[in-house]
Amino acid sequence: MKNLHTHTFNISCQDRERLNGHQGLVIWFTGLSGSGKSTLANALEIALFERGKHTFILDGDHVRQGLNRDLGFSETDRTENIRRIAEVSCLMADAGLIVITALISPFRREREMARQLVSNERFCEVYVDTPLALCETRDPKGLYKKARSGQLPNMTGISSPYEIPENPDIVVHTEYQSVEEGVQMLLKRIIQ
Protein backbone atom coordinates (compact mmCIF):
# COMPACT_ATOMS: atom_id res chain seq x y z
CA MET A 1 0.00 0.00 0.00
CA LYS A 2 1.38 3.42 -0.89
CA ASN A 3 2.55 5.81 1.80
CA LEU A 4 3.18 2.99 4.28
CA HIS A 5 6.76 2.58 5.40
CA THR A 6 7.60 -0.12 7.84
CA HIS A 7 10.05 1.11 10.44
CA THR A 8 12.68 -1.42 11.38
CA PHE A 9 12.55 -2.44 15.02
CA ASN A 10 15.50 -4.07 16.70
CA ILE A 11 13.89 -6.56 19.05
CA SER A 12 12.77 -9.52 16.96
CA CYS A 13 10.44 -12.40 17.44
CA GLN A 14 13.52 -14.61 17.97
CA ASP A 15 14.69 -12.33 20.79
CA ARG A 16 11.31 -12.61 22.49
CA GLU A 17 11.29 -16.37 22.06
CA ARG A 18 14.71 -16.56 23.66
CA LEU A 19 13.49 -14.50 26.62
CA ASN A 20 10.40 -16.71 26.97
CA GLY A 21 12.26 -19.97 26.50
CA HIS A 22 9.85 -21.25 23.85
CA GLN A 23 8.56 -20.60 20.36
CA GLY A 24 5.59 -18.36 19.57
CA LEU A 25 2.78 -20.56 18.28
CA VAL A 26 -0.89 -20.56 17.36
CA ILE A 27 -2.93 -23.55 18.53
CA TRP A 28 -6.10 -23.30 16.48
CA PHE A 29 -9.00 -25.34 17.92
CA THR A 30 -11.85 -26.02 15.51
CA GLY A 31 -15.04 -27.97 16.06
CA LEU A 32 -18.78 -27.72 16.56
CA SER A 33 -20.36 -25.59 19.25
CA GLY A 34 -20.30 -27.72 22.38
CA SER A 35 -17.50 -29.93 21.08
CA GLY A 36 -15.24 -28.93 23.98
CA LYS A 37 -12.93 -26.35 22.38
CA SER A 38 -13.02 -23.84 25.24
CA THR A 39 -12.76 -26.55 27.90
CA LEU A 40 -9.69 -28.02 26.19
CA ALA A 41 -8.22 -24.57 25.54
CA ASN A 42 -8.56 -23.72 29.22
CA ALA A 43 -7.06 -27.01 30.41
CA LEU A 44 -4.21 -26.71 27.91
CA GLU A 45 -3.46 -23.15 29.00
CA ILE A 46 -3.31 -24.22 32.65
CA ALA A 47 -0.91 -27.05 31.78
CA LEU A 48 1.31 -24.76 29.70
CA PHE A 49 1.27 -22.01 32.32
CA GLU A 50 2.27 -24.49 35.02
CA ARG A 51 5.30 -25.28 32.84
CA GLY A 52 6.27 -21.60 32.65
CA LYS A 53 5.01 -21.02 29.10
CA HIS A 54 3.61 -17.63 28.04
CA THR A 55 0.08 -18.15 26.79
CA PHE A 56 -3.08 -16.36 25.78
CA ILE A 57 -6.55 -17.60 24.80
CA LEU A 58 -8.44 -15.84 22.02
CA ASP A 59 -11.99 -16.95 22.59
CA GLY A 60 -14.47 -16.29 19.78
CA ASP A 61 -17.26 -14.96 21.99
CA HIS A 62 -14.89 -12.75 23.97
CA VAL A 63 -13.38 -11.17 20.85
CA ARG A 64 -16.86 -10.52 19.47
CA GLN A 65 -17.46 -8.30 22.48
CA GLY A 66 -14.36 -6.21 21.77
CA LEU A 67 -12.29 -6.12 18.58
CA ASN A 68 -15.03 -7.73 16.47
CA ARG A 69 -18.05 -6.08 18.04
CA ASP A 70 -18.88 -4.45 14.71
CA LEU A 71 -19.35 -7.85 13.03
CA GLY A 72 -22.52 -9.89 12.71
CA PHE A 73 -23.08 -13.47 11.58
CA SER A 74 -23.42 -13.09 7.81
CA GLU A 75 -20.99 -15.11 5.72
CA THR A 76 -18.87 -12.02 5.01
CA ASP A 77 -18.76 -11.04 8.66
CA ARG A 78 -17.90 -14.55 9.81
CA THR A 79 -14.99 -14.61 7.39
CA GLU A 80 -13.82 -11.19 8.59
CA ASN A 81 -14.15 -12.43 12.19
CA ILE A 82 -11.75 -15.28 11.40
CA ARG A 83 -9.38 -13.06 9.42
CA ARG A 84 -8.99 -10.57 12.25
CA ILE A 85 -8.49 -13.27 14.86
CA ALA A 86 -5.87 -14.90 12.63
CA GLU A 87 -4.09 -11.54 12.24
CA VAL A 88 -4.15 -10.91 15.99
CA SER A 89 -2.93 -14.47 16.63
CA CYS A 90 -0.07 -13.81 14.25
CA LEU A 91 0.89 -10.59 16.07
CA MET A 92 0.74 -12.38 19.43
CA ALA A 93 2.84 -15.29 18.18
CA ASP A 94 5.33 -12.66 16.94
CA ALA A 95 5.26 -11.35 20.50
CA GLY A 96 6.46 -14.81 21.56
CA LEU A 97 3.21 -16.12 22.99
CA ILE A 98 1.54 -19.49 22.61
CA VAL A 99 -1.85 -18.30 21.40
CA ILE A 100 -4.78 -20.67 21.78
CA THR A 101 -7.89 -19.91 19.72
CA ALA A 102 -11.28 -21.42 20.40
CA LEU A 103 -13.59 -20.75 17.45
CA ILE A 104 -15.98 -23.01 15.54
CA SER A 105 -14.22 -21.86 12.32
CA PRO A 106 -16.36 -24.19 10.20
CA PHE A 107 -14.89 -23.52 6.75
CA ARG A 108 -11.72 -25.05 5.37
CA ARG A 109 -10.80 -22.00 3.34
CA GLU A 110 -10.87 -19.81 6.46
CA ARG A 111 -8.73 -22.17 8.49
CA GLU A 112 -6.37 -22.30 5.53
CA MET A 113 -6.35 -18.48 5.43
CA ALA A 114 -5.47 -18.45 9.13
CA ARG A 115 -2.61 -20.91 8.53
CA GLN A 116 -1.28 -18.80 5.66
CA LEU A 117 -1.46 -15.57 7.68
CA VAL A 118 0.28 -17.07 10.69
CA SER A 119 2.71 -19.27 8.68
CA ASN A 120 2.70 -23.04 8.48
CA GLU A 121 5.56 -23.52 10.98
CA ARG A 122 3.78 -21.69 13.76
CA PHE A 123 0.27 -22.99 13.16
CA CYS A 124 -1.23 -26.09 14.73
CA GLU A 125 -4.79 -27.03 13.76
CA VAL A 126 -6.54 -29.10 16.41
CA TYR A 127 -9.81 -30.69 15.38
CA VAL A 128 -12.07 -31.31 18.35
CA ASP A 129 -13.98 -34.23 16.89
CA THR A 130 -17.19 -34.62 18.85
CA PRO A 131 -20.33 -36.05 17.21
CA LEU A 132 -23.12 -33.56 16.64
CA ALA A 133 -25.51 -35.68 18.71
CA LEU A 134 -23.20 -35.42 21.72
CA CYS A 135 -22.72 -31.65 21.23
CA GLU A 136 -26.50 -31.29 21.12
CA THR A 137 -26.86 -33.23 24.35
CA ARG A 138 -24.35 -30.92 26.03
CA ASP A 139 -25.72 -27.73 24.40
CA PRO A 140 -23.93 -25.52 26.97
CA LYS A 141 -25.24 -22.30 25.44
CA GLY A 142 -28.74 -23.54 24.55
CA LEU A 143 -28.01 -22.75 20.90
CA TYR A 144 -28.94 -26.12 19.43
CA LYS A 145 -32.33 -25.97 21.07
CA LYS A 146 -32.86 -22.53 19.56
CA ALA A 147 -31.65 -23.68 16.17
CA ARG A 148 -33.87 -26.79 16.16
CA SER A 149 -36.89 -24.62 16.92
CA GLY A 150 -35.98 -22.35 14.00
CA GLN A 151 -34.96 -19.36 16.09
CA LEU A 152 -31.31 -19.41 15.06
CA PRO A 153 -30.31 -19.26 11.41
CA ASN A 154 -26.75 -20.15 10.37
CA MET A 155 -26.18 -22.53 13.27
CA THR A 156 -23.17 -24.65 12.38
CA GLY A 157 -24.09 -28.34 12.16
CA ILE A 158 -27.82 -27.60 11.84
CA SER A 159 -28.51 -24.92 9.27
CA SER A 160 -24.94 -24.16 8.21
CA PRO A 161 -22.24 -26.71 7.30
CA TYR A 162 -19.18 -27.72 9.30
CA GLU A 163 -16.39 -28.76 6.97
CA ILE A 164 -14.37 -31.49 8.69
CA PRO A 165 -10.61 -30.79 8.59
CA GLU A 166 -8.86 -32.99 6.01
CA ASN A 167 -5.36 -32.78 7.46
CA PRO A 168 -5.54 -31.41 10.99
CA ASP A 169 -2.29 -31.46 12.93
CA ILE A 170 -4.00 -33.08 15.91
CA VAL A 171 -7.43 -34.65 16.49
CA VAL A 172 -9.03 -34.87 19.93
CA HIS A 173 -11.96 -37.27 20.34
CA THR A 174 -13.83 -36.00 23.36
CA GLU A 175 -16.21 -38.93 23.12
CA TYR A 176 -13.43 -41.34 24.09
CA GLN A 177 -10.73 -39.15 25.62
CA SER A 178 -10.91 -37.28 28.89
CA VAL A 179 -9.85 -33.64 29.00
CA GLU A 180 -6.66 -34.71 30.78
CA GLU A 181 -5.85 -37.27 28.09
CA GLY A 182 -6.46 -34.68 25.39
CA VAL A 183 -4.20 -32.18 27.12
CA GLN A 184 -1.40 -34.73 27.59
CA MET A 185 -1.54 -35.54 23.88
CA LEU A 186 -1.47 -31.84 22.98
CA LEU A 187 1.42 -31.10 25.34
CA LYS A 188 3.51 -33.84 23.77
CA ARG A 189 3.02 -32.37 20.34
CA ILE A 190 3.39 -28.73 21.30
CA ILE A 191 6.32 -28.62 23.69
CA GLN A 192 8.00 -31.95 22.85
Added chain:
Amino acid sequence: MKNLHTHTFNISCQDRERLNGHQGLVIWFTGLSGSGKSTLANALEIALFERGKHTFILDGDHVRQGLNRDLGFSETDRTENIRRIAEVSCLMADAGLIVITALISPFRREREMARQLVSNERFCEVYVDTPLALCETRDPKGLYKKARSGQLPNMTGISSPYEIPENPDIVVHTEYQSVEEGVQMLLKRIIQ
Protein backbone atom coordinates in the same frame (compact mmCIF):
# COMPACT_ATOMS: atom_id res chain seq x y z
CA MET B 1 -24.84 -9.21 22.30
CA LYS B 2 -27.22 -12.15 22.30
CA ASN B 3 -25.95 -15.70 21.87
CA LEU B 4 -22.49 -14.80 23.14
CA HIS B 5 -21.41 -16.56 26.30
CA THR B 6 -18.04 -15.83 27.75
CA HIS B 7 -16.38 -19.00 28.93
CA THR B 8 -14.45 -18.60 32.15
CA PHE B 9 -10.74 -19.27 31.80
CA ASN B 10 -8.60 -20.02 34.80
CA ILE B 11 -5.31 -18.31 33.98
CA SER B 12 -5.81 -14.61 34.61
CA CYS B 13 -4.00 -11.47 33.64
CA GLN B 14 -2.63 -11.35 37.20
CA ASP B 15 -1.18 -14.85 36.79
CA ARG B 16 0.57 -13.79 33.58
CA GLU B 17 1.89 -10.65 35.21
CA ARG B 18 3.29 -12.73 38.05
CA LEU B 19 5.04 -15.02 35.56
CA ASN B 20 6.47 -12.01 33.67
CA GLY B 21 7.44 -10.09 36.78
CA HIS B 22 5.76 -6.88 35.64
CA GLN B 23 2.37 -5.36 34.85
CA GLY B 24 0.74 -5.46 31.43
CA LEU B 25 0.69 -1.91 30.06
CA VAL B 26 -0.02 0.14 26.96
CA ILE B 27 2.44 2.91 26.19
CA TRP B 28 0.60 5.03 23.61
CA PHE B 29 2.88 7.33 21.63
CA THR B 30 1.14 10.18 19.81
CA GLY B 31 2.61 12.94 17.68
CA LEU B 32 3.05 14.22 14.15
CA SER B 33 4.54 12.14 11.36
CA GLY B 34 8.31 12.49 11.74
CA SER B 35 8.05 13.49 15.40
CA GLY B 36 10.12 10.48 16.46
CA LYS B 37 7.47 8.05 17.73
CA SER B 38 8.86 4.93 16.06
CA THR B 39 12.45 5.83 16.97
CA LEU B 40 11.49 6.30 20.62
CA ALA B 41 9.30 3.19 20.60
CA ASN B 42 12.21 1.14 19.28
CA ALA B 43 14.72 2.55 21.78
CA LEU B 44 12.26 2.08 24.64
CA GLU B 45 11.61 -1.51 23.62
CA ILE B 46 15.34 -2.27 23.55
CA ALA B 47 15.77 -0.76 27.02
CA LEU B 48 12.81 -2.70 28.42
CA PHE B 49 13.89 -5.94 26.76
CA GLU B 50 17.39 -5.57 28.22
CA ARG B 51 15.72 -5.40 31.62
CA GLY B 52 13.85 -8.65 30.99
CA LYS B 53 10.46 -7.08 30.27
CA HIS B 54 8.04 -8.66 27.82
CA THR B 55 7.26 -6.14 25.10
CA PHE B 56 5.64 -5.69 21.72
CA ILE B 57 5.44 -2.74 19.33
CA LEU B 58 2.22 -2.10 17.41
CA ASP B 59 3.34 0.15 14.62
CA GLY B 60 0.62 1.94 12.63
CA ASP B 61 2.06 1.23 9.19
CA HIS B 62 2.75 -2.41 10.04
CA VAL B 63 -0.79 -3.05 11.29
CA ARG B 64 -2.20 -1.40 8.15
CA GLN B 65 -0.51 -4.14 6.14
CA GLY B 66 -2.18 -6.89 8.18
CA LEU B 67 -5.13 -6.57 10.55
CA ASN B 68 -6.20 -3.19 9.17
CA ARG B 69 -5.45 -3.76 5.50
CA ASP B 70 -9.14 -3.28 4.69
CA LEU B 71 -9.09 0.30 6.02
CA GLY B 72 -8.34 3.50 4.10
CA PHE B 73 -7.71 7.03 5.31
CA SER B 74 -11.24 8.45 5.53
CA GLU B 75 -12.24 9.81 8.91
CA THR B 76 -14.33 6.71 9.63
CA ASP B 77 -11.53 4.36 8.65
CA ARG B 78 -8.94 6.25 10.68
CA THR B 79 -11.17 6.00 13.73
CA GLU B 80 -11.67 2.27 13.11
CA ASN B 81 -7.91 1.89 12.70
CA ILE B 82 -7.38 3.38 16.15
CA ARG B 83 -10.22 1.38 17.70
CA ARG B 84 -8.85 -1.94 16.50
CA ILE B 85 -5.32 -1.13 17.60
CA ALA B 86 -6.65 -0.11 21.01
CA GLU B 87 -8.58 -3.39 21.26
CA VAL B 88 -5.52 -5.42 20.28
CA SER B 89 -3.38 -3.44 22.74
CA CYS B 90 -5.89 -4.27 25.44
CA LEU B 91 -5.75 -8.01 24.62
CA MET B 92 -1.95 -7.91 24.62
CA ALA B 93 -1.80 -6.06 27.93
CA ASP B 94 -4.16 -8.75 29.28
CA ALA B 95 -1.59 -11.23 28.02
CA GLY B 96 0.88 -9.49 30.35
CA LEU B 97 2.86 -7.57 27.73
CA ILE B 98 4.09 -3.99 27.73
CA VAL B 99 2.58 -2.90 24.43
CA ILE B 100 4.09 0.14 22.74
CA THR B 101 2.00 1.79 20.02
CA ALA B 102 3.39 4.27 17.51
CA LEU B 103 0.53 6.00 15.71
CA ILE B 104 -0.07 9.66 14.87
CA SER B 105 -3.50 9.30 16.56
CA PRO B 106 -4.27 13.00 16.00
CA PHE B 107 -7.68 13.23 17.66
CA ARG B 108 -8.32 13.59 21.36
CA ARG B 109 -11.55 11.61 21.28
CA GLU B 110 -9.76 8.62 19.73
CA ARG B 111 -6.95 8.66 22.24
CA GLU B 112 -9.59 8.92 24.93
CA MET B 113 -11.42 5.95 23.39
CA ALA B 114 -8.17 3.98 23.49
CA ARG B 115 -7.68 4.86 27.17
CA GLN B 116 -11.23 3.80 28.01
CA LEU B 117 -10.90 0.50 26.13
CA VAL B 118 -7.58 -0.37 27.76
CA SER B 119 -8.44 1.09 31.20
CA ASN B 120 -6.91 4.16 32.80
CA GLU B 121 -4.57 2.21 35.09
CA ARG B 122 -2.86 0.39 32.24
CA PHE B 123 -2.70 3.26 29.75
CA CYS B 124 0.16 5.74 29.45
CA GLU B 125 -0.19 8.49 26.83
CA VAL B 126 3.17 9.81 25.66
CA TYR B 127 3.07 12.98 23.60
CA VAL B 128 6.07 13.26 21.32
CA ASP B 129 6.15 17.04 21.10
CA THR B 130 8.16 17.98 18.03
CA PRO B 131 7.45 21.22 16.14
CA LEU B 132 5.90 20.77 12.71
CA ALA B 133 8.77 22.66 11.09
CA LEU B 134 11.27 20.15 12.49
CA CYS B 135 9.11 17.19 11.45
CA GLU B 136 8.97 18.66 7.94
CA THR B 137 12.74 19.00 7.83
CA ARG B 138 13.11 15.33 8.80
CA ASP B 139 10.26 14.12 6.55
CA PRO B 140 11.49 10.49 6.76
CA LYS B 141 8.71 9.20 4.52
CA GLY B 142 8.56 12.14 2.09
CA LEU B 143 4.95 12.69 3.07
CA TYR B 144 5.18 16.40 3.94
CA LYS B 145 6.68 17.14 0.54
CA LYS B 146 3.80 15.29 -1.10
CA ALA B 147 1.26 17.06 1.10
CA ARG B 148 2.71 20.53 0.42
CA SER B 149 2.51 19.89 -3.30
CA GLY B 150 -1.13 18.91 -2.90
CA GLN B 151 -0.67 15.21 -3.66
CA LEU B 152 -1.68 14.01 -0.20
CA PRO B 153 -5.03 14.97 1.30
CA ASN B 154 -5.65 14.49 5.03
CA MET B 155 -2.01 14.88 6.01
CA THR B 156 -1.92 15.56 9.74
CA GLY B 157 -0.41 18.97 10.47
CA ILE B 158 -0.92 20.21 6.91
CA SER B 159 -4.41 19.48 5.65
CA SER B 160 -5.81 17.70 8.71
CA PRO B 161 -5.53 18.85 12.33
CA TYR B 162 -3.39 17.42 15.12
CA GLU B 163 -5.07 17.96 18.47
CA ILE B 164 -2.38 18.47 21.08
CA PRO B 165 -2.89 16.25 24.17
CA GLU B 166 -4.24 18.25 27.10
CA ASN B 167 -3.17 15.90 29.86
CA PRO B 168 -0.64 13.43 28.49
CA ASP B 169 1.02 11.19 31.06
CA ILE B 170 4.46 12.00 29.67
CA VAL B 171 5.80 14.55 27.16
CA VAL B 172 9.01 14.02 25.22
CA HIS B 173 10.54 17.08 23.52
CA THR B 174 12.72 15.67 20.78
CA GLU B 175 13.92 19.16 19.92
CA TYR B 176 15.77 19.38 23.24
CA GLN B 177 16.05 15.78 24.45
CA SER B 178 18.13 13.02 22.91
CA VAL B 179 16.54 9.64 22.32
CA GLU B 180 18.53 8.30 25.29
CA GLU B 181 17.25 11.06 27.57
CA GLY B 182 13.69 10.42 26.42
CA VAL B 183 14.03 6.71 27.09
CA GLN B 184 15.52 7.26 30.56
CA MET B 185 12.57 9.50 31.45
CA LEU B 186 10.11 6.93 30.13
CA LEU B 187 11.77 4.05 31.97
CA LYS B 188 11.56 5.92 35.26
CA ARG B 189 7.84 6.40 34.82
CA ILE B 190 7.05 2.99 33.45
CA ILE B 191 9.03 0.56 35.58
CA GLN B 192 9.76 2.74 38.62
